[in-house]
Amino acid sequence: MRRQIIYTTILVLAAAGQQVAAQSKEGLNRPSAQENAVFRSYVSSPADLLFNPQSMLNRVQLEGVYESGDFRLPQQADRIRGLKASTEGQTVLKNIHLYGAFSYRRQWQDSVSWTQRLDPLSANPYYIATERAGSLQTADYHLSGKAATTINDHLLVGLGINYQVGDAARDVMPVAGHSNYLLGFEANLGWKFSSKAGAAFKGQYGYGYEKTTVDFSAAQDQADKDLQFYNMLGYGTVSFAPNKFMHRHFNYYGGGLNAWYQSGPNDFRIEAGYKYQRDSTRQSAKSGDVAYMAVGKYFSTDLSARFTWLRSLPGNRKAMLQLEGLNTKGHDQNDSLGGNNYRYQKHFYTATLSLYRYKSAMVKNGWLGNIAFTDFQKLDGATEHTFQASYIEGYIQREQAFPVNELNAVTAMLRAGGRADVGSKLHVPASQMNFFTRNIALPEVRYYQESALTAAARIGWLHQLKSSAQAEFSLESGIMHAVNTNTPPAANAKFDPQGNRFYINCNLQFYF
Amino acid sequence: MSFKHTILFFCALSFAAACKQAAVPDLKPTSVGISVKYDPAFGGMPAGGIEVHFKDVTTGNLYMEKTNTDGMLEFRHIPAGTYDISASIALSAEEVFEFSGILLPDSSIFNASVANKRITARANNVEMVLKTGRSGALIIKQLYYSGSSIQKGASLRDQFVEIYNNSADTLYADGLCFAQLKGTVSNVIPKPLPSWLFEDGRLNWQKSIGMPADIDANGTYVYTESLYQFPGNGNQYPVAPGKSILLAQNAQNHKAPYTNPNGTVITPEDPSLTVDLSRAEFEVFFGDGLASDINNPEVTDMINIQKQGKDMILDIQGRDAYVLFRMPLEPLKKYPSPEFTVINTKTTYHFQVPDSLVLDAVDCLHFTPARRGPKKLNANLDAGFVSILNQYSSQALIRKQLRTVDGRIILQDTNNSTADFQLISPAKPKEF
Numbered sequence: 001m002r003r004q005i006i007y008t009t010i011l012v013l014a015a016a017g018q019q020v021a022a023q024s025k026e027g028l029n030r031p032s033a034q035e036n037a038v039f040r041s042y043v044s045s046p047a048d049l050l051f052n053p054q055s056m057l058n059r060v061q062l063e064g065v066y067e068s069g070d071f072r073l074p075q076q077a078d079r080i081r082g083l084k085a086s087t088e089g090q091t092v093l094k095n096i097h098l099y100g101a102f103s104y105r106r107q108w109q110d111s112v113s114w115t116q117r118l119d120p121l122s123a124n125p126y127y128i129a130t131e132r133a134g135s136l137q138t139a140d141y142h143l144s145g146k147a148a149t150t151i152n153d154h155l156l157v158g159l160g161i162n163y164q165v166g167d168a169a170r171d172v173m174p175v176a177g178h179s180n181y182l183l184g185f186e187a188n189l190g191w192k193f194s195s196k197a198g199a200a201f202k203g204q205y206g207y208g209y210e211k212t213t214v215d216f217s218a219a220q221d222q223a224d225k226d227l228q229f230y231n232m233l234g235y236g237t238v239s240f241a242p243n244k245f246m247h248r249h250f251n252y253y254g255g256g257l258n259a260w261y262q263s264g265p266n267d268f269r270i271e272a273g274y275k276y277q278r279d280s281t282r283q284s285a286k287s288g289d290v291a292y293m294a295v296g297k298y299f300s301t302d303l304s305a306r307f308t309w310l311r312s313l314p315g316n317r318k319a320m321l322q323l324e325g326l327n328t329k330g331h332d333q334n335d336s337l338g339g340n341n342y343r344y345q346k347h348f349y350t351a352t353l354s355l356y357r358y359k360s361a362m363v364k365n366g367w368l369g370n371i372a373f374t375d376f377q378k379l380d381g382a383t384e385h386t387f388q389a390s391y392i393e394g395y396i397q398r399e400q401a402f403p404v405n406e407l408n409a410v411t412a413m414l415r416a417g418g419r420a421d422v423g424s425k426l427h428v429p430a431s432q433m434n435f436f437t438r439n440i441a442l443p444e445v446r447y448y449q450e451s452a453l454t455a456a457a458r459i460g461w462l463h464q465l466k467s468s469a470q471a472e473f474s475l476e477s478g479i480m481h482a483v484n485t486n487t488p489p490a491a492n493a494k495f496d497p498q499g500n501r502f503y504i505n506c507n508l509q510f511y512f
Numbered sequence: 513m514s515f516k517h518t519i520l521f522f523c524a525l526s527f528a529a530a531c532k533q534a535a536v537p538d539l540k541p542t543s544v545g546i547s548v549k550y551d552p553a554f555g556g557m558p559a560g561g562i563e564v565h566f567k568d569v570t571t572g573n574l575y576m577e578k579t580n581t582d583g584m585l586e587f588r589h590i591p592a593g594t595y596d597i598s599a600s601i602a603l604s605a606e607e608v609f610e611f612s613g614i615l616l617p618d619s620s621i622f623n624a625s626v627a628n629k630r631i632t633a634r635a636n637n638v639e640m641v642l643k644t645g646r647s648g649a650l651i652i653k654q655l656y657y658s659g660s661s662i663q664k665g666a667s668l669r670d671q672f673v674e675i676y677n678n679s680a681d682t683l684y685a686d687g688l689c690f691a692q693l694k695g696t697v698s699n700v701i702p703k704p705l706p707s708w709l710f711e712d713g714r715l716n717w718q719k720s721i722g723m724p725a726d727i728d729a730n731g732t733y734v735y736t737e738s739l740y741q742f743p744g745n746g747n748q749y750p751v752a753p754g755k756s757i758l759l760a761q762n763a764q765n766h767k768a769p770y771t772n773p774n775g776t777v778i779t780p781e782d783p784s785l786t787v788d789l790s791r792a793e794f795e796v797f798f799g800d801g802l803a804s805d806i807n808n809p810e811v812t813d814m815i816n817i818q819k820q821g822k823d824m825i826l827d828i829q830g831r832d833a834y835v836l837f838r839m840p841l842e843p844l845k846k847y848p849s850p851e852f853t854v855i856n857t858k859t860t861y862h863f864q865v866p867d868s869l870v871l872d873a874v875d876c877l878h879f880t881p882a883r884r885g886p887k888k889l890n891a892n893l894d895a896g897f898v899s900i901l902n903q904y905s906s907q908a909l910i911r912k913q914l915r916t917v918d919g920r921i922i923l924q925d926t927n928n929s930t931a932d933f934q935l936i937s938p939a940k941p942k943e944f
Contacts, residue, residue, distance in 0.1 A: 228882065230570070234537075239570050239593060240882030242700065331537070337592050337633040340538040381537030382633060383591045431589055432541065434571035 032364040046146040046158025047188035049097035051260035053267040058089035069501035074443040075120035077109035126281040131226040140166025158188035182208035196262040207251035234342040236385030252277035265312040300330035346376035389448035393419035413458040424448035442493035469512040554612040558583030623895025643892030649679035656908040656939040657826035665785035666766035686744025695888035697831040708850035735862040738820035754920035758792035763811035796824035833888035896930025908939035
């Protein structure tokens with residue numbers, strides 16, 4: 001019943017979102033990569049809507065994706081198939097700026113092993129794992145809405161809501177069921193100094209859970225070694241899982257400051273944020289049990305900053321510079337070991353520079369380059385596993401549209417880039433090596449120690465439906481190719497990420 | 513500051529921050545201090561030069577160290593977790609006499625073990641006592657409790673125990689007793705810990721109502737869950753040297769179709785998975801209405817002294833311990849299970865069997881390591897434990913062959929079942 005209420009709510013809100021989109025008078029049409037980046041910045045908090053330097057973007061999207069290849073992390077699936085339907089839109093009702101988004105995604109992942117959670121890349125160290133690979137089917141809904149306005153032309157107020165719900169199932173033994181939920185709120189309060197400048201404080205709060213149940217359909221299968229349940233309790237610390245149900249409950253809060261300034265052809269946006277999240281994981285024999293075993297808590301703190309500079313240039317050209325930084329620190333409180341056993345740290349910095357020429361609503365040609373530096377560390381005290389991934393990656397891409405006639409154009413994109421290791425390493429004393437080391441840690445560090453080349457291409461057909469509405473069908477494919485410049489894989493590793501990872505993406509989008 | 517300088521400053525700041533190492537977790541690999549002593553009955557001296565095996569139950573990692581002259585050693589830099597700890601040493605009669613002043617008739621094996629020991633992230637200390645038991649003449653040769661496939665085999669109807677004469681003399685089964693022991697089978701320890709349980713989950717028989725305070729109720733006795741006695745007047749059922757007898761749950765040819773008392777024909781789809789027990793020497797028959805409990809008139813029935821359930825059903829998952837002993841002249845005492853703090857109609861009573869009467873004992877644990885409860889036997893009876901890999905798997909545990917003397921096979925009996933037994937599949941009743 002509760003689920004039906006949730007789904008009904010989603011449908012009603014989605015319809016409202018589409019209504020919001022439909023009421024828009026002015027559309028951005030198909031956005032370029034540059035416009036997309038600017039759009040993402042200016043919908044990241046409610047008050048951003050008030051300073052959007054671009055036309056509004058409203059779109060409906062249907063997307064299919066297929067991803068495969070052995071150049072991957074050990075807890076990722078070999079093949080992933082996905083379908084996604086989404087819609088988002090912006091509009092202004094009287095003095096209120098609105099944004100709404102809804103998406104529904106289904107994924108079919110095969111050969112997921114050594115993890116029984118929905119996000120295998122999460123820094124949280126607590127999860128159930130089994131060795132046997134199996135398929136995982138996921139379905140999730142995401143709904144968000146933002147509204148912002150000014151009172152007396154100066155006082156900025158904004159409110160936002162973020163709602164996610166999903167479930168997943170694994171039908172290969174051990175069978176598993178997941179459900180997850182998140183409800184988050186954000187608010188802005190600030191001052192608009194003039195039509196060209198403003199600043200606002202941001203506050204956010206949210207909570208949610210992820211529940212995982214693993215089980216066997218036949219008692220006999222319990223004895224198979226690769227079906228043994230383990231509790232992962234760090235990055236190397238493992239124990240047998242005494243129970244089949246794991247419940248991770250989390251809540252977060254944060255704050256920040258956003259500022260906007262427009263001067264002549266320049267639009268500046270700066271954002272600094274802080275977020276603190278507390279995850280608490282416990283286990284019991286089954287869902288709803290009053291008696292449970294506390295497994296551990298994980299605390300993480302994010303400090304982030306983003307700077308966007310959009311400059312209009314003569315000849316219908318625009319340049320954009322975007323700088324972004326993220327610093328994450330996490331630590332646990334392990335209940336079974338009685339102390340802090342795990343620490344996580346991440347630094348991520350990226351810069352994006354783009355230059356586009358906007359000839360018409362259909363022809364938006366330009367260059368975009370990105371470079372990013374990522375460094376993250378995972379440390380396990382009890383087993384002395386010290387992992388560090390450190391790499392620089394970047395790409396340059398060209399987007400070009402070729403008009404066929406007044407109503408149609410062929411769109412194309414070419415991208416080339418690479419990733420270089422700058423110090424990924426794993427240290428584990430010989431006496432502390434265990435199956436976690438062999439199956440997860442060694443393949444993971446190997447993945448990051450491999451340098452790689454990346455390439456992608458997209459081609460599409462863009463059709464002008466009416467003056468402010470477009471449709472585009474596109475196909476995109478990309479590949480990441482490992483360049484084996486490093487030493488051979490560790491002899492004890494059970495999986496060697498190598499070769500290629502490619503994807504193909506089929507996309508139908510409507511803009512209005 | 514120009515735009516170029518801003519970018520350079522940003523990059524430099526980023527790399528500086530990234531190069532900083534994450535703080536080190538508070539917890540470190542732990543250490544375990546182990547002291548090993550001989551049984552107080554042998555003087556309780558520190559046992560030096562003993563190799564101690566320290567096995568991580570979860571990962572299977574095995575650490576080995578020898579004790580110093582004070583019987584001490586320390587395992588350092590090991591992860592907290594759950595461990596099986598064992599120590600063993602074979603000593604000649606002279607060596608035993610040298611440190612204890614006790615003259616044994618033959619060489620002896622001293623064993624000590626602790627199963628499923630929780631090692632915390634803080635400092636840990638474990639005390640181990642090396643005990644020796646008798647190397648029996650009549651011993652358990654083969655244990656077949658897993659049963660065979662429910663669909664293709666005989667399910668758990670084909671369980672049996674094979675008992676072997678490991679001596680050079682003819683011995684008699686008459687009056688011999690076979691028992692399944694009472695103990696904790698679950699690995700879940702209730703919180704708060706009841707007074708009648710030890711921290712590792714073992715029953716504390718000292719808390720049993722009526723238990724004398726002046727005996728070591730846990731250290732020198734075992735307690736039966738079921739008890740069956742071989743009939744005979746003392747020399748009716750001989751077991752020749754190197755020969756064995758079979759004790760079957762149901763002495764039937766489980767490979768062949770048979771009709772149970774309900775008229776149902778039971779046909780195994782794959783006879784190779786099960787065994788022919790129609791020539792077993794003994795069987796247990798309750799006659800309490802269990803369809804599979806069929807009496808074979810050709811086979812001698814055991815005397816059912818203490819029944820459990822509706823037949824002699826051995827735990828298919830392996831959560832039993834088994835003992836062979838001779839019934840003493842004095843009647844065995846019975847005590848209620850320790851969890852009964854008051855006597856009522858549900859109270860169960862269990863025979864108290866002194867370790868000194870036990871001829872052979874084997875401790876079994878659940879086939880899934882994560883679900884193993886505590887051991888039921890002390891190290892003097894069985895320093896180790898055995899387990900199968902799966903239930904209904906046709907797997908059996910059989911004692912290893914040590915050597916052959918004048919055509920007679922001598923089986924290994926060090927009172928450490930982990931070392932003495934091996935897994936076979938399918939079971940092979942009386943193969944040798």
